[in-house]
Amino acid sequence: MQEISVFKNKNLKKTPTMPDLEEASRDFKWEDAKKEIECFEDGKMNAAWNVIDVHANGERKNKIALYYEGDDGIIEKFTFGEMSELSNRFANVLKKLGIQRQDRVFYFLSRSPELYVSFLGTLKAGAIAGTLFPAFGDDALRDRLLDSGAKVIVTEGPLKERLYKIRDSLPDLKHIIVVKNGADTSKGEFCYNTEMAAASSYFEIEKMNPEDYSFMLYTSGTTGKPKGVVHAHAGIVQQYLSAKWVLDLQDDDIFWCTADLGWVTGIVYGLLGPWACGTTQVGYGGRFKPEKWYELIQRYKITVWYTAPTAIRMLMAASDDLPKNFDLSSLRHLCSVGEPLNPEGVKWSVEVFGQPFHDTWWQTETGSILITNYPCMPIKFGSMGKLFPGIEAAIIDEAGNPLPQGAEGDLAIKPGWPSMMRTIWKNEARFKEYFRGNWYVTGDTAMIDKDGYFWYVGRADDVIKTSGERVGPFEVESALVEHDAVAEAGVIGKPDELRGNIIKAFVMLKPGFTASDDLKKEIQQFIKGKLAGHAYPREIDFVDSLPKTRSGKIMRRLLKAKELGLPIGDTSTLEND
Ligand code: WTA
DSSP states (O other): OOOOOEEOOSOOSSOOSSSOHHHHHTTOOHHHHHTTSOOOGGGOBOHHIIIIIHHHTSTTTTSEEEEEEOTTOOEEEEEHHHHHHHHHHHHHHHHHTTOOTTOEEEEEOOSOHHHHHHHHHHHHTTOEEEEEOTTOOHHHHHHHHHHHTOSEEEEOHHHHHHHHHHGGGOTTOOEEEESTTOOOGGGTOEEHHHHHHHSOSOOOOOOBOTTSEEEEEEEOOSSSSOEEEEEEGGGHHHHHHHHHHTSOOOTTOEEEEOSOTTSHHHHIIIIIHHHHTTOEEEEEOSOOOHHHHHHHHHHHTOOEEEEOHHHHHHHHHSOTTGGGGSOOTTOOEEEEESSOOOHHHHHHHHHHHSSOEEEEEOOTTTOSOOEEOOTTSOEETTOOBEEOTTOOEEEEOTTSOBOOTTOOEEEEEOSOOTTSOOEETTOHHHHHTTEETTEEEEEEEEEEOTTSOEEEEEESSSOEEETTEEEOHHHHHHHHTTSTTEEEEEEEEEEETTTEEEEEEEEEEOTTOOOOHHHHHHHHHHHHHHSOGGGSOSEEEEOSOOOBBTTSOBOHHHHHHHHHTOOOOOOTTBSOO
16 A cells, blocks of 8 residues: 555635534434435425425525536526426426336437436436436447337437437337437427427426436446446435535535536536535536636636546646646635546645545445545545445455455445435346345445545456446457457456556457458447447457356456466466466
8 A cells, every 4th residue: 555645635715514524424314314305295205306496496596507518619507497497398398208207218418408407307207317428339329228218318410310220129219309409300309499498387396205216327347238227316315415515515616527417427416416405517518628627617616626537637647837827716625536546636636726636436326425535534645535424334355244444355335325226227136236245345345444544446346447437348348249350359457547447358350350450440440339439449459369267258357467467366267278
């Protein structure tokens, strides 16, 4: 473990919403936290009510909920009152299309005001919302839409063609709504603008049981296709409280979460949690460019900023003088998520912004931040921080027994926190695989030190985190073998200074095909088209054989050890040794 250095931020610009972690954790009960969330009679609720309508019905009606800036530089703004009415209209559009409670409504849409509106409208109608990363290719799209049985898809002109390529394999898909006047009504598509204009801005929100599902999101594991992680309305209790205590959101903050709404960070902290706090958010639909990001902070006077280590490293790699050209003095609290945050990144942010990045740890499955560095607490460089109140965690061994302090092992959480996933869609068996004895097993390995700080060690499985995005090796391998030239493929994450990891593929060609750089490029393009830009192998090695177990499973562990020059370990189950 690296040398520990502790940083106490002396430059706090505000008293944190949580002034003392020990005090907040003492006697903490979820029952008390739930009281901060407004419910209907008989304990019924709807997360969209807590996110938008409570504010629209109160003092924040005319407060800006969203500043949205597109790639084209066009700036739009929406108050809580406007967001409430727009999402009501969308809920009415869904009802008109025959959508029932717990039907699935998916969005294959770039970040745009329509995406926020339709997500909230879906929740209001009692249906289950599902976002899709706009860069998804055919296979990635088909897997998710087929498994979820989505009935409605909201999409946009440029992405529509990708959807039509797989339309025939989606028997449950009933309606396609196209935003920005891109609809071809002769094909039966619905025009978002026309439908919204015709719909009433009044909607009687569906009163849900707290355990009813609100949104679902596909994520990757070591084996199999992406799995549909399902969340419930009740999760908003914790999404709200973590936005308040970890992101430290206060009424006059301007908050910017840089994550796409296709990923869990975008949904939970780029939409739900901060709006449940009544905070003004900035949404940016354009591509990453250091000068653009600094310009946004300056233009909107962003105070709280939530981003990812790869972006931080890219900002660090840009010219040191660049930040000096902007007024970034509005920033008061910075957070990071998705992959290990290097101590250098924290030190750099103190120099450049006068504030440290605070690491936060969580997963698609956990539904909100469970381990973090709070503004009130000294940061140990390189540590993920401490537990969220009400969360019990341990480092456990293979039998499910907690290990002593200081030991490395599997990071596990005691189930039952409000924002925990409720199931894996149509796959209860997959859901059960997450548990060992009384513990939910995260798939990460970690260590807890004597002061209760958590230290990330790595993944216990083969899941790859590349630029903070989660990719399953099986998906990439399956896509690779669909290429005409590929007989077999093994995929690993290879450590990379900028991206955390890159995807590396070992490919065995079919007889008659010859390895070449052109073939590599062709295979890379092929994978981009099937999966997404972030999921293609940046490196490909052509090999004559792949190490396999006697039962025929490719031993990725061995491929990785060889690639990194590490000890190969136990190979007793190897087929071709
Ligand atoms: C990794 C993202 C180190 C981890 C919200 C986890 C992290 C996976 C951190 C979940 C962190 C997330 N330090 N690793 N602070 N935060 N991870 O589902 O491996 O896309 O299991 O959720 O990201 O990724 P997911």
